[in-house]
Amino acid sequence: MFEIETEGFSGPLDLLCELIESGSLDFAQIRLSEIVFLYTTYLRKKEELPLNEILHFLSLTSRLLHGKAFSLFPSPKNEDLWSEDEEEFPVERVVGLYKPYRKAAACLEELLAERQRCFPRISHEGALFFDAGDLYMLGMIWWGLLEEYQKRKKDLSEEFPGDDPEDFWQGVPTAIPEEGQVESRMEELRRLLEKERSLSFQDLLGDRTSKAFVVLTLLALLEMCRKEEVLIIQKEVFGNIHVSSA
């Protein structure tokens, strides 16, 4: 049985967790690195790797780590950290939930092995495979819409020979923003940031403050940030956003 002998505490790890969680012991008094060191020394001496025991250790130390991390932040209700549910958060429940899936995986493994004993005829062409998923559905919708559009256009021009059938689509909003718009906005932003290395979000918007334009600018900035072209800093919540070339 693993027991901790450290400054300020001597006993089993679960007791340490309980004392800390009940507030009888201060998080600051315990050094997690020391506990991990003691445990690895204990395992080395033991010369075996009892999986369930290690799992239990990891579960307890992650509880300590969780609590320690929370104690670093100003929290008005520290007691909420260990709610009823979390106190009863046993590793067994997680393992229990997953157990049938492990069995199902073993069952699939058996099926696969059995199936691989039978060979179908070799096809040199290979089955066609579309790694599109969503795109297939989008394609179907697109062709359906196009067909509908052409049908309606034809119907309208037959019904009202003088009218422009394009008017029929008036009032249907244009999709904003779309990929092309984001890319051209990125180009604009690149040019702006070339002139001045650092700008605020407001500077980037100028007098174009419509919702669509703000969204477009944000999307372009996020994409540029992902490509490591810009650095976005917001020092405080709801504060101004500063954008600079990376």
Add this chain to the structure above:
Amino acid sequence: MCRQHNSLNPGLAVLEALLFSSPEPLAEERIALLMEENNATIGKLLRELQKHYQQEHGLRVVRLAGGWQVVTAPEHHDIVEKLRSQAGEEKLRISKAALETLAVIAYNQPVTRSEIEEIRNVRCDRVVDTLLRFGLVRIAGRRKGTGNPFLYRTTDFFLEIFGINSITDLPTLEELQEEE
């Protein structure tokens, strides 16, 4: 000289030719259309052909992925495998993590990646990507809600690879749980 007792009636012979020429399982409905017969007749013929192949043949007619396919008999596995490996064909190997992720998808489909991760308690993005690449799972739409995450489902190729006809052929989670 031909062995008369092995000859097939014309309907069965056509069916045999169709199954032989198809590299993938053929659905009963498709065969029915090709042969201009009703589904019930085709079903009957298929079972008859299956029975016929079980006697004195190195092939089997099996039902999988919602269709029927001609495959080699499992008892000749070793020798056929030699031929296949000489032809450079490799067996599909699926890691334990991928099998467990597949099991989670198969039993909960359609399912989002975060739901898979909630069950497995580990990140699954790479495994899911690999499964997508191999065509064992597919994107089956998006869940309405925050972030509109992708929904994943197993494919017909999954059924084919594991030799099952439909997902309901798998034992239920309750049955697996009871197996102690």
